[in-house]
Amino acid sequence: MDTENPTICVIGSGYVGLTVGAVMADFGYTVVSVDSDEAKTAHLQRGTLPIFEPGLDELIQKNAAQGRLAFTTDIQGAIRRADIIFIAVGTPSTPEGRVDTGAVEAVARSIGQYVNGPKLVVIKSTVPTGTTERVTRAIAEELARRREGGGHATTEDNAPSAVPADCDVEVASCPEFLRESTALQDFLHPSRVVVGVNSPRAAEVIRRLYAKVNAPFFVTTPINAELIKYTSNAMLALKISFINEIASFCELVGADVQEVARGVALDHRIGPSYLLAGVGFGGSCFPKDTRALDWAAQDLGLEMPIVQAITEVNERQKRGVVHKLRGLLGTLAGTRVAVLGLSYKPNTDDIRDAPSLTVVRDLLAESASVVAYDPQAMRHFRQVFPQTTFTADPYEAVEEAGAAVLLTEWQEFRDLDMARVRRLMRRPVFLDGRNIFDPAAMRALGFQYASIGRV
Ligand SMILES: NC(=O)c1ccc[n+]([C@@H]2O[C@H](COP(=O)([O-])OP(=O)(O)OC[C@H]3O[C@@H](n4cnc5c(N)ncnc54)[C@H](O)[C@@H]3O)[C@@H](O)[C@H]2O)c1
Known part of the structure; x- marks a missing residue:
């Protein structure tokens, strides 16, 4: 994994994902923004922003024009190219009010199916406590299936791909506190950056990504980080x-x-x-x-x-x-x-x-x-x-x-x-x-x- 100049994949091109992607591209990283919504992605590829968020349009256009930011629905290609994968998909309410983490789980499975080397996965979506651990497990299960030759089609030619020996995937929680309408300002000048990690190395990689963000950097466990987000909003x-x-x-x-x-x-x-x-x-x-x-x-x-x-x-x-x-x-x-x-x-x-x-x-x-x-x-x-x-x-x-x-x-x-x-x-x-x-x-x-x- 290149931690000096990592390639970034952001999964979910919504208010949060687009902001993360545009700012990271503006920091100089190569970013691919992935979304399963084909119409939305087609808009973004044509250079039109499907949401209204002040300043975001200009930042996306600038970085897309300079070749640092691209949009795709090809999750497989984006995962394989990336060193760092942000998960920024929606976590909407179920009809009764629980959290639907289906999209996060689907992304976790995709990562397990397509991963081809060491990666850091950073969960930006707001997720219930224990999700970082569940995502880690889901990725490990998919990898184990591949290792056992479970027939998961994971390469472009639909052949099950071999799992490289150094397929070390760590998952971290980095909840997002931006507000719509001031998303860019909030992302660049947050009151704090909270990271929940299982290793100092993961914290260091995220700290480097956020080097240009002038805010207290609060390192804790994943479960604490997940709960900090819910407690703050409540x-x-x-x-x-x-x-x-x-x-x-x-x-x-x-x-x-x-x-x-x-x-x-x-x-x-x-x-x-x-x-x-x-x-x-x-x-x-x-x-x-x-x-x-x-x-x-x-x-x-x-x-x-x-x-x-x-x-x-x-x-x-x-x-x-x-x-x-x-x-x-x-x-x-x-x-x-x-x-x-x-x-x-x-x-x-x-x-x-x-x-x-x-x-x-x-x-x-x-x-x-x-x-x-x-x-x-x-x-x-x-x-x-x-x-x-x-x-x-x-x-x-x-x-x-x-x-x-x-x-x-x-x-x-x-x-x-x-x-x-x-x-x-x-x-x-x-x-x-x-x-x-x-x-x-x-x-x-x-x-x-x-x-x-x-x-
Ligand atoms: N909007 C905010 O102000 C805000 C602030 C902080 C945190 N959050 C959290 O961040 C997360 C994203 O919020 P948002 O407002 O950006 O959501 P959004 O609905 O604007 O965007 C989510 C995107 O994820 C895509 N998606 C869903 N499933 C997918 C999959 N399996 N693969 C690829 N893409 C998929 C959707 O098509 C959509 O474009 C949520 O968990 C939310 O609670 C939001």
């Missing part, structure tokens, strides 16, 4: 659910949750981050990872009421939107409701577990008609709710609306001419689900205005 989600619970209390006593949060955040033991009350958290990580931790505990016979409450409060918060609108309007049946913002947060097109999914589902269940606008996420949303009407801009969305609800704090919405919005609406009921407008100013404009945790 802790951040907990802060959001907690401030949302306080917001509900504020509404009953006439307090202002933003002022309360500001005062609380001055305590450096608590800090200001993730204390914005709103319509609940979404995205591809917090909801699924919190549910996964809860299930993992239950499977171990351990009750974790705090972890359970994170999800329960969040679900209540999301469902509370339509409840609040009903309170303002009386009935929603037949009302044209403008939904501003569909992505789970600004500057991403991701709608996975977004509050908008719950809100639009509930609006349709109440026989409201939904007219929606989002700067990036409408393409994805249309696939889930084709009965929604989508508009070219936010003003068109609010035209003749009987109510508007803002679910994502895109800058474009902060910059709206609210007097014009007021004039366009048939009935000026405005529910600001992200507290971006000033209540007094909105009321002065003639809105019947409501927000979260503020009266």
Whole structure:
């Protein structure tokens, strides 16, 4: 294995895999990004990015043009050429909320089938505790099968390949903490790099890869590293659910949750981050990872009421939107409701577990008609709710609306001419689900205005 100038293979060309691949290529390494999705890979090969992530497009184009970054569906070729293999495939929720590690397991088996020399496998995907060990075992089992001549077709000509004597594959955990919308910045300037390894050598190889990343390098065991990721996400989600619970209390006593949060955040033991009350958290990580931790505990016979409450409060918060609108309007049946913002947060097109999914589902269940606008996420949303009407801009969305609800704090919405919005609406009921407008100013404009945790 060349550890001085390794060739890298990143399996999974999603938000995480593309960021890892593009940055590693920009560091000067040769990177092959592999995905099983042929349409996605064809897009990437043509030079178009199938997701929206600020700055990523340019970085990919630059490194692809300079020959350091390529895209393929050929996992076999990519594994054989690589010294270091990152696993960055999805680990979605199963319908009941457990983690589906099927893709990680499939990749592990592929590595065992095609590996042709010493490699370091680095798991970037968020995976349940014990997965690094299971991946190590799965690779070893495939290798053993090959050694026994089990007939696994592992070369281009479909002949079972011999296993080289030095086929030493070590697996490490290196959970990723980047956030969509600031993925590149987060990857280059993380608060820490966590690596879970079984040998100092693996830690050293990863340390070298991350040499240009200026952050504390925390070396621990794989199982600790896996749990650090879940604990971090649950802790951040907990802060959001907690401030949302306080917001509900504020509404009953006439307090202002933003002022309360500001005062609380001055305590450096608590800090200001993730204390914005709103319509609940979404995205591809917090909801699924919190549910996964809860299930993992239950499977171990351990009750974790705090972890359970994170999800329960969040679900209540999301469902509370339509409840609040009903309170303002009386009935929603037949009302044209403008939904501003569909992505789970600004500057991403991701709608996975977004509050908008719950809100639009509930609006349709109440026989409201939904007219929606989002700067990036409408393409994805249309696939889930084709009965929604989508508009070219936010003003068109609010035209003749009987109510508007803002679910994502895109800058474009902060910059709206609210007097014009007021004039366009048939009935000026405005529910600001992200507290971006000033209540007094909105009321002065003639809105019947409501927000979260503020009266
Ligand atoms: N998105 C985030 O903000 C974020 C942050 C930190 C960690 N994570 C974790 O990183 C992992 C990836 O997340 P993501 O958001 O990039 O997911 P994603 O859905 O954007 O991308 C995953 C990619 O893996 C591909 N894939 C699935 N099975 C495959 C297989 N067998 N072989 C090759 N490719 C396969 C899919 O086609 C998809 O393109 C998840 O475990 C997630 O929890 C995500």
